[in-house]
Amino acid sequence: MRLTASIAALLLATTAAWSADQGPVTPMEVNPELAELGKRLFYDTRLSGDTNLSCSSCHQPDLAFTDGEALSTAYSGSEGFRNTPTLANVGQRSAWMHDGRLGTNLNDVSREMITEDYIMNMDMRMMQERLKQDPVYVKMFKATGKGEPSNGGARSALQEFLKSIASSGAPFDTGEMSEAAKRGYVNFKGKAGCTACHSGDRFTNDLPYNIGVPNNPDIWSDPLRHQTFVGYAKFMGVENYMNVREDLGAYVRNHKAETKRTFMTPTLRELTYTAPYMHNGMLATLEDVIEFYNQGGGDDPNKDPRLKPLGLTRGEKADLVEFLKALSGNSYNQPAYVWEQDDYEYEVVPDWKNATN
Amino acid sequence: MSKAMKKTVSAWALAGASVLAIATGAIAADRPAELAPLGDPPIPADNPQTPEKIELGKLLFFDPRLSGNGSMPCSACHLPDAGWDFPDKISLGYPGTVHWRNSQTIVNSAYYGNLFWAGSSKSLEAQAKSAAKGAVAGNGEDDMMEARLAFIPEYRERFKDVFGTEYPRLGHAWMAIAAFERTLVQTDTPFDNYMRGDDTALDDAQKRGLELFTGKAGCSQCHNGALLTNEKYYNLGVPPYDGWETDELAQITFRYELYAKGSTEEMYRSYKDDPGVYFRAKDKEHLGKFRVPSLRYTKYTAPYMHNGMIATLEDVVEFYNQGGGENQFAKTKSELIKPLGLNDQEKADLVAFLESLSGERIVMEEPELPEYDVLPTASN
Numbered sequence: 001m002r003l004t005a006s007i008a009a010l011l012l013a014t015t016a017a018w019s020a021d022q023g024p025v026t027p028m029e030v031n032p033e034l035a036e037l038g039k040r041l042f043y044d045t046r047l048s049g050d051t052n053l054s055c056s057s058c059h060q061p062d063l064a065f066t067d068g069e070a071l072s073t074a075y076s077g078s079e080g081f082r083n084t085p086t087l088a089n090v091g092q093r094s095a096w097m098h099d100g101r102l103g104t105n106l107n108d109v110s111r112e113m114i115t116e117d118y119i120m121n122m123d124m125r126m127m128q129e130r131l132k133q134d135p136v137y138v139k140m141f142k143a144t145g146k147g148e149p150s151n152g153g154a155r156s157a158l159q160e161f162l163k164s165i166a167s168s169g170a171p172f173d174t175g176e177m178s179e180a181a182k183r184g185y186v187n188f189k190g191k192a193g194c195t196a197c198h199s200g201d202r203f204t205n206d207l208p209y210n211i212g213v214p215n216n217p218d219i220w221s222d223p224l225r226h227q228t229f230v231g232y233a234k235f236m237g238v239e240n241y242m243n244v245r246e247d248l249g250a251y252v253r254n255h256k257a258e259t260k261r262t263f264m265t266p267t268l269r270e271l272t273y274t275a276p277y278m279h280n281g282m283l284a285t286l287e288d289v290i291e292f293y294n295q296g297g298g299d300d301p302n303k304d305p306r307l308k309p310l311g312l313t314r315g316e317k318a319d320l321v322e323f324l325k326a327l328s329g330n331s332y333n334q335p336a337y338v339w340e341q342d343d344y345e346y347e348v349v350p351d352w353k354n355a356t357n
Numbered sequence: 358m359s360k361a362m363k364k365t366v367s368a369w370a371l372a373g374a375s376v377l378a379i380a381t382g383a384i385a386a387d388r389p390a391e392l393a394p395l396g397d398p399p400i401p402a403d404n405p406q407t408p409e410k411i412e413l414g415k416l417l418f419f420d421p422r423l424s425g426n427g428s429m430p431c432s433a434c435h436l437p438d439a440g441w442d443f444p445d446k447i448s449l450g451y452p453g454t455v456h457w458r459n460s461q462t463i464v465n466s467a468y469y470g471n472l473f474w475a476g477s478s479k480s481l482e483a484q485a486k487s488a489a490k491g492a493v494a495g496n497g498e499d500d501m502m503e504a505r506l507a508f509i510p511e512y513r514e515r516f517k518d519v520f521g522t523e524y525p526r527l528g529h530a531w532m533a534i535a536a537f538e539r540t541l542v543q544t545d546t547p548f549d550n551y552m553r554g555d556d557t558a559l560d561d562a563q564k565r566g567l568e569l570f571t572g573k574a575g576c577s578q579c580h581n582g583a584l585l586t587n588e589k590y591y592n593l594g595v596p597p598y599d600g601w602e603t604d605e606l607a608q609i610t611f612r613y614e615l616y617a618k619g620s621t622e623e624m625y626r627s628y629k630d631d632p633g634v635y636f637r638a639k640d641k642e643h644l645g646k647f648r649v650p651s652l653r654y655t656k657y658t659a660p661y662m663h664n665g666m667i668a669t670l671e672d673v674v675e676f677y678n679q680g681g682g683e684n685q686f687a688k689t690k691s692e693l694i695k696p697l698g699l700n701d702q703e704k705a706d707l708v709a710f711l712e713s714l715s716g717e718r719i720v721m722e723e724p725e726l727p728e729y730d731v732l733p734t735a736s737n
Binding site for chain 1: 422424425426427428451452453455482492493496498500501503504505507524525533544601602603604605606609610611612613615617626627628629729730731732734735
């Protein structure tokens with residue numbers, strides 16, 4: 001009896017393999033109607049200045065809301081200089097962007113993405129008037145209790161949709177990890193030391209570190225990317241921004257030398273959808289990522305001292321990769337996360353002269 | 358760029374420079390005192406003309422990178438072949454939007470003290486900046502536009518040469534564009550020649566039209582001086598833009614402008630016409646008023662008025678003949694606007710005179726624009 005119980009406990013432990021602080025991500029509480037409105041907004045190109053981009057242009061549902069590029073695309077006439085991050089569990093982050101410069105809430109993040117000149121370059125007053133011209137929005141805003149379409153209401157709705165993007169169905173969570181993945185998790189917590197930063201249910205401590213990821217040369221060889229960086233660096237008050245040829249990461253937040261080239265620890269959820277990796281997409285595969293850490297990270301005088309060569313065997317590396325894969329769950333390419341109707345239309349206000357604006 | 362075109366371009370640069378040296382010339386004694394031939398444009402002391410600056414300004418005028426998405430140069434709404442304005446009631450508007458006012462010609466804009474229909478910019482430099490940034494025009498953002506210029510090696514050289522800076526500065530771009538625009542002047546129309554003493558420069562119909570212009574039709578009460586405008590603000594009762602009733606993008610822009618330029622809740626909800634100069638000081642006396650435009654070069658700038666609601670010069674004359682029109686802002690309509698009782702002959706004569714205020718079309722081919730390249734690190 002006692003033996004059976006112990007075996008059962010052992011079985012449970014090895015099946016789920018959860019450690020004290022790591023388990024399934026608890027979904028956030030979401031107002032479903034508001035999230036539905038946010039979903040429609042998320043896929044609407046009219047939220048960008050010249051109507052070329054929607055949030056989903058870079059955050060694509062079949063790629064766990066990334067775009068598969070090393071460096072993201074950007075507003076027409078520009079190109080990006082960082083990798084598009086996943087939106088899996090994005091509402092639970094404590095700071096956003098690879099440099100963590102947005103530390104308040106997703107309402108602010110939405111505003112930043114919509115109005116930033118190299119992202120969506122939208123005057124939100126124009127956005128509001130566009131939304132008011134679409135009868136579907138007029139109806140949906142009213143139904144959610146947000147009154148008539150407004151840019152504040154739109155940001156609330158986007159925030160709600162973003163909060164609804166939760167991880168589910170990962171083998172790690174369902175207790176269906178392979179033996180290799182289980183072995184990988186042991187090393188993940190142990191020999192490889194990954195949980196020093198990749199902690200918690202989202203596998204991130206939401207803090208920035210320098211791990212020595214190599215510079216992405218495409219930023220500096222492509223004028224469209226470099227000029228975007230210049231605009232960003234100038235705005236963030238980076239000294240000598242015309243001659244800087246490195247992404248300084250979270251340094252822009254405090255301008256302290258020790259924070260140069262530090263970047264927010266990313267979540268490890270949904271990695272099978274989100275290659276390539278790192279803030280600048282410099283690592284193509286999960287194997288490359290593990291090898292990168294095995295070698296003690298990259299070459300940077302400011303590198304976190306905890307990064308040391310790990311001496312992992314081939315088998316251990318393969319197991320770690322299997323574990324990382326076991327943190328990916330159901331695709332977001334499903335109705336709950338995709339606005340499937342092609343119903344983005346404006347309608348002329350009838351009897352305009354007598355209508356209330 | 359063809360050889361022939363290069364010649365045209367350099368001829369323009371020269372013309373731009375040499376126009377500064379041309380004296381206005383004496384006004385013949387028997388000409389109406391309230392009108393004058395057009396002399397040299399005023400050049401601001403802090404932005405002197407140089408051939409290099411003008412040439413740079415010309416490139417920038419045609420360069421779409423001075424806009425939000427890299428598709429909207431100044432020339433998108435000020436087309437050289439279309440009178441240096443946009444040949445529609447309402448200007449083109451940034452992609453995804455439409456504008457809400459008529460585009461005005463660049464030709465002779467050098468002489469205005471008040472740019473834009475509501476006079477909201479006081480110099481060509483300020484006008485260029487505002488147009489490049491406006492959400493329904495260029496929708497550009499300063500840091501991004503300035504960053505783009507730095508990645509064009511030819512611009513780095515030209516800006517350094519003209520302004521002495523290591524990297525192009527956006528403020529200097531507006532100065533160069535303004536300098537280029539100050540070369541787009543026309544001072545030798547039949548009217549100018551007549552005013553300088555050439556009795557044959559106007560035909561009989563035009564001379565009769567001039568007499569009506571300064572007399573019975575009362576045009577010169579506002580359209581006076583060398584630019585044929587007193588640059589003051591009036592409401593003529595021009596009817597509201599009809600596209601607002603039928604075009605969903607126009608409805609969006611209309612509300613946007615009410616919102617962005619600053620309206621009371623009551624105005625935002627109820628207005629159906631352009632409040633015009635009101636937005637500048639939020640003074641109700643200015644509702645529906647717009648700056649009197651120059652009548653020069655109007656042969657090429659149809660349709661007319663701040664919203665393009667009047668199609669031809671004949672229609673404009675008829676509009677005034679009937680004492681203007683009606684719009685939402687009846688309280689501010691100018692008392693100077695009254696039925697004129699002009700007969701068909703008189704109306705035709707007025708139109709003939711108006712046409713004497715335009716010379717030949719000013720044409721220009723688009724220059725070939727310099728390209729982006731990698732930005733070298735400073736060698737220090």
